Amino acid sequence: xxxxxxxxxxxxxxxxxxxxxxxxxxxxxxxxxxxxxxxxxxxxxxxxxxxxxxxxxxxxxxxxxxxxxxxxxxxxxxxxxxxxxxxxxxxxxxxxxxxxxxxxxxxxxxxxxxxxxxxxxxxxxxxxxxxxxxxxxxxxxxxxxxxxxxxxxxxxxxxxxxxxxxxxxxxxxxxxxxxxxxxxxxxxxxxxxxxxxxxxxxxxxxxxxxxxxxxxxxxxxxxxxxxxxxxxxxxxxxxxxxxxxxxxxxxxxxxxxxxxxxxxxxxxxxxxxxxxxxxxxxxxxxxxxxxxxxx
Amino acid sequence: xxxxxxxxxxxxxxxxxxxxxxxxxxxxxxxxxxxxxxxxxxxxxxxxxxxxxxxxxxxxxxxxxxxxxxxxxxxxxxxxxxxxxxxxxxxxxxxxxxxxxxxxxxxxxxxxxxxxxxxxxxxxxxxxxxxxxxxxxxxxxxxxxxxxxxxxxxxxxxxxxxxxxxxxxxxxxxxxxxxxxxxxxxxxxxxxxxxxxxxxxxxxxxxxxxxxxxxxxxxxxxxxxxxxxxxxxxxxxxxxxxxxxxxxxxxxxxxxxxxxxxxx
Numbered sequence: 001x002x003x004x005x006x007x008x009x010x011x012x013x014x015x016x017x018x019x020x021x022x023x024x025x026x027x028x029x030x031x032x033x034x035x036x037x038x039x040x041x042x043x044x045x046x047x048x049x050x051x052x053x054x055x056x057x058x059x060x061x062x063x064x065x066x067x068x069x070x071x072x073x074x075x076x077x078x079x080x081x082x083x084x085x086x087x088x089x090x091x092x093x094x095x096x097x098x099x100x101x102x103x104x105x106x107x108x109x110x111x112x113x114x115x116x117x118x119x120x121x122x123x124x125x126x127x128x129x130x131x132x133x134x135x136x137x138x139x140x141x142x143x144x145x146x147x148x149x150x151x152x153x154x155x156x157x158x159x160x161x162x163x164x165x166x167x168x169x170x171x172x173x174x175x176x177x178x179x180x181x182x183x184x185x186x187x188x189x190x191x192x193x194x195x196x197x198x199x200x201x202x203x204x205x206x207x208x209x210x211x212x213x214x215x216x217x218x219x220x221x222x223x224x225x226x227x228x229x230x231x232x233x234x235x236x237x238x239x240x241x242x243x244x245x246x247x248x249x250x251x252x253x254x255x256x257x258x259x260x261x262x263x264x265x266x267x268x269x270x271x272x273x274x275x276x277x278x279x280x281x282x283x284x285x286x287x288x289x290x291x292x293x294x295x
Numbered sequence: 296x297x298x299x300x301x302x303x304x305x306x307x308x309x310x311x312x313x314x315x316x317x318x319x320x321x322x323x324x325x326x327x328x329x330x331x332x333x334x335x336x337x338x339x340x341x342x343x344x345x346x347x348x349x350x351x352x353x354x355x356x357x358x359x360x361x362x363x364x365x366x367x368x369x370x371x372x373x374x375x376x377x378x379x380x381x382x383x384x385x386x387x388x389x390x391x392x393x394x395x396x397x398x399x400x401x402x403x404x405x406x407x408x409x410x411x412x413x414x415x416x417x418x419x420x421x422x423x424x425x426x427x428x429x430x431x432x433x434x435x436x437x438x439x440x441x442x443x444x445x446x447x448x449x450x451x452x453x454x455x456x457x458x459x460x461x462x463x464x465x466x467x468x469x470x471x472x473x474x475x476x477x478x479x480x481x482x483x484x485x486x487x488x489x490x491x492x493x494x495x496x497x498x499x500x501x502x503x504x505x506x507x508x509x510x511x512x513x514x515x516x517x518x519x520x521x522x523x524x525x526x527x528x529x530x531x532x533x534x535x536x537x538x539x540x541x542x543x544x545x546x547x548x549x550x551x552x553x554x555x556x557x558x559x
Contacts, residue, residue, distance in 0.1 A: 043311065047315050047318075050319070051319075060428070062426075062427040062428055063425070063427040063428035063429050065429075067429075067430075070359075070363060070365075070422065070430065070432060071365035071429075071430045071431050071432050072365075072429060072430060073365075073367060073369035073425070073429035073430065073431050074369060074429075078366040078367060079366070079367060131319075131322050132322050132323040132326045133322075133323055136326075136552070137426065137427065137553075138548070138551060138552030138553045139326045139327070141426070141553075141554070142326075142335035142338065142552075143322075143326070145335075145338045145339075145342065146334065146335065149338060228424070228428075228559075229342075229346075229558060229559040230356065230422075230517070230518050230520060230557075230558060230559075231342070231346040231350065231519065231558025231559055232346065232349075232559065233356065233357065233518075234350055234354055234355065234356045234357070234517075234518045235346065235349040235350055235354070237357045240357060246422060246424060246430045247429075247430050250428060284308055285304075
């Protein structure tokens with residue numbers, strides 16, 4: 001709705017100027033693209049995700065294995081971890097090893113065996129990417145739960161506002177025409193061609209799908225996070241059923257986190273490619289300067 | 296007017312990003328700062344209050360079928376308390392082990408394992424969720440704590456059951472934090488103490504409880520994490536506060552920064 005008002009306002013401005021040629025609005029008065037609630041929840045979400053990823057990797061280090069099913073407590077049979085990070089003694093000294101399914105990689109220096117304050121230590125994810133950098137399960141859980149609460153409350157505000165103001169239905173949910181344009185949009189993205197003029201006023205279909213996807217991922221993160229809590233399992237035992245057990249839920253939690261990292265990488269790359277100043281400014285002030293149409 | 300408004304917004308944006316940056320930059324020292332501990336305590340309260348609001352007092356943790364029992368059940372923490380006293384009890388098959396129930400009760404009790412085995416028992420197959428992230432499923436048999444507490448007669452004003460254990464964990468050397476005396480202990484409130492699944496277990500997976508899993512007696516408090524399930528139980532003290540015990544936080548791990556309410 002605000003979009004329409006903004007568009008009408010700009011059109012009206014142009015209309016008023018009448019006989020004089022339409023002038024592009026000044027930078028600060030560009031197309032009003034992001035409403036205040038979207039901007040605010042976006043940045044709170046970004047901060048929460050950053051802290052949750054860093055603290056999540058630190059928590060993972062307390063049990064650097066992933067299992068499928070109801071139980072799992074050991075990397076080796078009979079429990080069968082499908083993903084595992086560990087340190088092992090070899091004739092050449094300790095090495096960090098990472099196992100995915102039946103593949104094993106030597107990841108010394110990064111995963112399993114890496115430097116903490118200059119000294120090699122047995123450690124799942126390296127200290128440079130965990131929050132806090134030192135290993136302490138008690139402390140890191142505090143950060144994780146603090147920002148989990150921030151993420152959940154912020155997400156609920158965003159979702160309920162988006163449904164109420166039809167942001168989700170109007171701006172995010174793809175139309176049939178959008179879906180038919182997927183091959184074209186994929187091609188344009190591969191050529192790094194970004195929409196210009198009128199087309200830049202709305203999210204393209206790949207953006208819509210990516211944003212829907214990340215909303216779904218964050219929802220899954222919250223639900224699988226709750227499933228790892230014995231208290232919430234007693235309240236909502238069906239959570240254990242939908243995710244196939246607490247260890248499956250923990251693994252899905254980790255896989256969704258990895259997909260969110262992938263989203264963030266692509267998201268940031270697109271911001272850089274599409275014009276970082278214009279993009280970041282629009283997420284701060286709401287106003288976006290429309291890239292001119294090609295002549 | 297307009298410029299003042301823009302400045303305000305610009306200041307707000309800068310303050311927001313400055314604050315976030317400062318938070319990230321100082322995350323290690325904030326983690327250990329006492330003022331931030333209040334924030335974290337508020338989050339723990341939020342977890343406890345939300346779970347207690349959603350959980351009816353008698354709501355059970357899921358119980359599994361014998362087919363679901365995990366092939367291994369990782370013993371964690373102390374796996375053998377050792378020492379002459381405990382080793383002597385092991386040699387005697389715990390025939391002279393006593394579980395005392397005292398503190399704010401009208402009839403203090405001192406029970407042998409054989410006494411407990413003569414009482415009505417409850418058997419439950421439940422999942423054990425470790426704070427580290429792993430899960431095991433096992434079958435536990437024991438006496439409901441509520442039954443014992445009714446026999447002892449909980450005095451008015453009592454709020455917690457504190458479990459005193461025979462094992463000494465000595466603290467983690469790599470932790471630079473507060474090191475309270477290393478005797479293991481735990482505490483739960485009366486809501487959990489009278490929960491039907493809160494039992495003093497003496498059998499595990501159909502056999503007499505073994506030393507790595509807490510012989511002869513261990514607590515099961517199924518809606519909370521593994522470290523609440525105190526092993527090698529010697530004494531249950533009813534009290535209105537645990538502030539005077541060890542580090543004052545209500546448990547061995549709680550004294551080392553872990554949540555007292557371990558429902559998440």
